Amino acid sequence: MMLTMYCVGPYEIQSVVTGMIRLDGGAMFGVVPKVLWKNVVDVDDANRIRLATRTLLAVDRSNNRVVLVDTGCGSKWLAEEAERYAIDTNPSALSDALAEHSLTPDDVTDVVITHLHFDHNGGLTHWFDEPGGRTCLAFPQATHWIHRSHWDHARNPHTKDKPSFLDRDISGLIDADRLQFVEGDKPAPPFEGLHWWVSHGHTPFQLHPEFHGPSESLLFVGDIAPTVAHLRAGWVMAYDVQPMTTIEEKQHVFRRCFEEGMGLAFPHDPSIGGVMIDGTERRPIVSRTLPL
């Protein structure tokens, strides 16, 4: 199957659905009443809403760069855990998408770890031989970019967000020793055509990649706006450690979209990889769906 693709500067970018997951609708929309959010999402009998786990794959052929942004839930799940979140991982999604470019997981040069919540980066490692044993990297040649302050938080989380970080994901990264730390609030660009933006409302020091071309740009908006439904400034998640900061960060991002013509790529929308937006910073509207 030929996947759709969106070009930003030298990058061919696509949003790859690595699996589906269901999370509590109340947790996904915070103080927003269900009578409002139930009209815009698919909700099941257990009050869970259907979400995708999305990876951005960006290929720059001129510089031999193959970038992944987040890697989904991965496969290191016990049956009862997978059932709780209705985790349905497609284990070949990323290798299939890479194969469309005649690439393999060993060709991935860079992995961006936006944050270490299990639904974003459980896919960084596999069990080496048996479940519960050692793990190995899924993309062993890649430099793994993460903000140092997020890494420090993930290794010592608050009681509120501790369930989102799994020791088995983090210990495998320590053992593999392939982390490249990003520092500060305005980190230097890692290479041509890629900038960093850092947010704090959802989780401390979430690292957002921005792809830039001569006249176009695309921000992986991450978990400050996980789906199209979260394009309302006030619709923020109960998971967020600083929800009022998330609102300010979303409005900052929306203003940049209006002023710079920047597009947004989502991590969790069940059907849409990315959009251009119009309207107001309180309630943007989708002006165009991107072919991601």
Ligand SMILES: [Zn+2]
């Ligand atoms: Zn998250």
